[in-house]
Amino acid sequence: MTRAFSAMLRRDLVLSLRAGGGAGIGVIFFLAVVMVVPFAIGPDQKLLSQIGPAILWSGALLASLLGLDRVFGADAEDGSLDLLLLAPLPLEVIAFAKALAHWLATGLPLVIAAPLFGLMLGVEGKASLALAAMLLVGTPAIAFLGLIGAALAASLSRAGLLIAVLIVPFTIPVLIFGTAATEAAIAGTPFGTAFKLFAALLLFSLVIGPVAAAAALRIGRGT
Amino acid sequence: MPKTRGMKIGELANPNRFLRIARFAIPLCAGLSALLLAYGFYRGFHTPAERDQGTVFRIMFVHVPSAWLALGIYSLMAIAALGTLVWRHPLADVAQKAAAPIGAAFALICLVTGAIWGRPTWGTYWEWDGRLTSMLVLFVIYLGIIALWRAFEEPLQAAKAVAILTLVGFINVPIVKFSVDWWSTLHQRASVFRLDGPTMHPAYLSPLLVCAFGFSFLFAALLMAAMRNELMRRRVRTLTLFAAREAR
Amino acid sequence: MRLTANGVSCVRGGRKLYDRVSFSLTGGELLLLSGANGAGKTSLLRQVAGLLPLSGGEIGFEGGDLAEETHFVGHASGIKDTLSVAENLAFWCSLYGSNDAAPADALARLKLAPLAALPARVLSAGQKRRLALSRLLAIRRAIWLLDEPDAALDAEGRDTLLSIITEHRARGGIAIVAGHATLALMPSREIVLGAAEAAAA
Numbered sequence: 001m002t003r004a005f006s007a008m009l010r011r012d013l014v015l016s017l018r019a020g021g022g023a024g025i026g027v028i029f030f031l032a033v034v035m036v037v038p039f040a041i042g043p044d045q046k047l048l049s050q051i052g053p054a055i056l057w058s059g060a061l062l063a064s065l066l067g068l069d070r071v072f073g074a075d076a077e078d079g080s081l082d083l084l085l086l087a088p089l090p091l092e093v094i095a096f097a098k099a100l101a102h103w104l105a106t107g108l109p110l111v112i113a114a115p116l117f118g119l120m121l122g123v124e125g126k127a128s129l130a131l132a133a134m135l136l137v138g139t140p141a142i143a144f145l146g147l148i149g150a151a152l153a154a155s156l157s158r159a160g161l162l163i164a165v166l167i168v169p170f171t172i173p174v175l176i177f178g179t180a181a182t183e184a185a186i187a188g189t190p191f192g193t194a195f196k197l198f199a200a201l202l203l204f205s206l207v208i209g210p211v212a213a214a215a216a217l218r219i220g221r222g223t
Numbered sequence: 224m225p226k227t228r229g230m231k232i233g234e235l236a237n238p239n240r241f242l243r244i245a246r247f248a249i250p251l252c253a254g255l256s257a258l259l260l261a262y263g264f265y266r267g268f269h270t271p272a273e274r275d276q277g278t279v280f281r282i283m284f285v286h287v288p289s290a291w292l293a294l295g296i297y298s299l300m301a302i303a304a305l306g307t308l309v310w311r312h313p314l315a316d317v318a319q320k321a322a323a324p325i326g327a328a329f330a331l332i333c334l335v336t337g338a339i340w341g342r343p344t345w346g347t348y349w350e351w352d353g354r355l356t357s358m359l360v361l362f363v364i365y366l367g368i369i370a371l372w373r374a375f376e377e378p379l380q381a382a383k384a385v386a387i388l389t390l391v392g393f394i395n396v397p398i399v400k401f402s403v404d405w406w407s408t409l410h411q412r413a414s415v416f417r418l419d420g421p422t423m424h425p426a427y428l429s430p431l432l433v434c435a436f437g438f439s440f441l442f443a444a445l446l447m448a449a450m451r452n453e454l455m456r457r458r459v460r461t462l463t464l465f466a467a468r469e470a471r
Numbered sequence: 472m473r474l475t476a477n478g479v480s481c482v483r484g485g486r487k488l489y490d491r492v493s494f495s496l497t498g499g500e501l502l503l504l505s506g507a508n509g510a511g512k513t514s515l516l517r518q519v520a521g522l523l524p525l526s527g528g529e530i531g532f533e534g535g536d537l538a539e540e541t542h543f544v545g546h547a548s549g550i551k552d553t554l555s556v557a558e559n560l561a562f563w564c565s566l567y568g569s570n571d572a573a574p575a576d577a578l579a580r581l582k583l584a585p586l587a588a589l590p591a592r593v594l595s596a597g598q599k600r601r602l603a604l605s606r607l608l609a610i611r612r613a614i615w616l617l618d619e620p621d622a623a624l625d626a627e628g629r630d631t632l633l634s635i636i637t638e639h640r641a642r643g644g645i646a647i648v649a650g651h652a653t654l655a656l657m658p659s660r661e662i663v664l665g666a667a668e669a670a671a672a
Contacts, residue, residue: 004566006565007562007566014558015554018554024370028366028370035360043356079545079547079548079549080549082517082543082549083543083549085521086520086538086542087566087568122349221524463589463593466585466593467594470585470598
């Protein structure tokens with residue numbers, strides 16, 4: 001079972017790293033979001049440093065939703081999904097592996113890039129690191145919630161926007177507690193109530209994501 | 224030998240002359256670059272310190288040539304894009320593809336050295352002023368071009384798409400160059416390329432120009448090496464397709 | 472080991488594709504599904520594989536977990552273009568967790584060994600089909616569900632496929648093959664889907 005799990009994880013990682021455009025697109029998109037805001041509100045460094053964490057959170061959330069349609073969509077297109085359903089590994093575990101690979105390839109680079117982009121928005125070094133630490137909790141939560149949308153839209157082509165629309169409402173709690181925990185961390189009290197609820201959200205989505213995704217895939221096959 | 228195979232190898236024959244030239248041109252350019260950069264940096268580090276900024280201004284000898292090259296390489300890519308679309312020169316898209324990551328690297332060097340320079344002089348790593356921001360936009364355009372290259376399977380198809388994107392993006396280059404006159408806040412005004420002649424002190428200007436030439440030769444060497452790699456990569460690709468076909 | 476279908480029907484898009492299909496297969500038997508395009512050959516295979524819910528009836532299997540004993544080779548090959556030929560097969564071997572997996576032998580048997588290191592994107596349609604079929608050999612499973620397995624294969628490939636299926640039956644495996652019979656399969660049973668409706672009409 002570990003061998004099958006790691007094979008699934010490795011394959012999806014290799015695929016997203018080798019695929020055209022690559023996993024870097026998410027980071028470029030993140031950068032583009034960060035770049036666009038100052039154009040819209042003007043180059044006021046003081047204002048930007050105040051709303052910097054909010055910009056970074058929104059950018060990371062949007063960038064996280066980008067590649068979700070490929071998580072199951074590519075496998076549904078080429079018939080791999082049928083074969084995954086016949087594997088001895090439970091579908092929930094397969095879905096977990098796929099979400100983890102997706103997060104490693106697209107979410108983790110966002111976390112790493114966030115402090116750098118933070119500097120551009122005038123978020124101080126320590127605050128930037130606190131924010132990255134919170135994104136390290138928040139982005140996997142978003143990825144695992146997004147997995148549900150990815151599974152629901154698996155058999156649809158060009159489902160990227162649809163998935164984003166489906167999933168954004170469910171990521172609102174992550175955003176609320178994530179930004180609250182970030183504020184607390186920047187203020188120097190990182191492990192308060194907000195962070196506990198935030199971490200609980202991550203654990204919740206780690207479970208609900210694969211389970212719901214597997215159910216959606218099983219039902220989706222019937223149509 | 225099957226006929227199709229002869230034709231394919233024939234398509235690759237044209238770049239052979241380039242490969243022959245590159246064999247001695249790459250070390251030549253690399254050597255020139257090393258000499259010029261060594262001399263330019265030596266001169267640059269033996270000029271008197273600047274009145275307001277102390278010694279940190281010397282990062283200019285990397286920062287400014289990088290900015291020029293980031294712009295210049297993009298212009299070169301736009302010409303190569305024309306070469307792909309209009310003149311259909313077989314090496315144009317190879318040059319365009321090879322130049323993109325180098326241009327992106329110079330843009331990044333410009334941004335990073337700018338941040339290092341900005342911290343002691345402005346008190347902040349990043350400032351959303353016209354020139355920095357448009358260099359950032361240029362960097363993102365570079366990344367987009369690289370991503371578009373990678374997204375296509377077939378190089379000739381990719382070449383056309385990228386050529387169009389490059390030409391469309393070319394509109395950005397003049398904006399970068401002159402944006403300082405439109406939207407400048409903190410950054411210095413352009414002080415070398417001006418209609419009324421350079422205002423920079425000649426003691427700084429000459430090592431700066433030497434460094435700029437040094438970096439240009441470095442670019443030439445890197446470009447030719449990357450073009451050679453790309454030609455090899457395409458040859459491998461073609462041979463791989465043949466291997467699959469021959470195996471039946 | 473016995474695979475049975477009891478009164479299986481299939482309704483898709485409000486249309487009854489087929490009604491009350493029954494069969495019973497034991498080790499070594501091969502069922503050939505034939506019928507016009509759209510008669511439901513693929514649907515029946517997918518129902519047996521558990522990839523499509525039954526509109527009626529039941530599928531039974533004595534001898535283990537049906538899903539874990541089933542190979543399904545459909546029109547879509549499940550091949551990733553950016554992975555090499557060997558990587559594609561190795562992934563399924565690891566995922567299906569078979570201990571007697573012999574990917575190298577399987578590739579050699581299907582004449583893919585010289586292509587093992589190449590990315591699957593350069594393969595022709597026939598080569599891709601053979602790569603999909605190599606799963607059958609590399610991972611031992613008792614029930615093969617093959618949807619037009621000879622599609623895109625040349626004469627040599629069809630011969631190999633035929634001998635592979637024959638060996639599978641000799642080992643006591645079960646096979647259900649859907650498709651136009653360009654293969655001399657010598658089925659032990661044949662079901663013509665859509666025949667009842669045709670007779671009634």
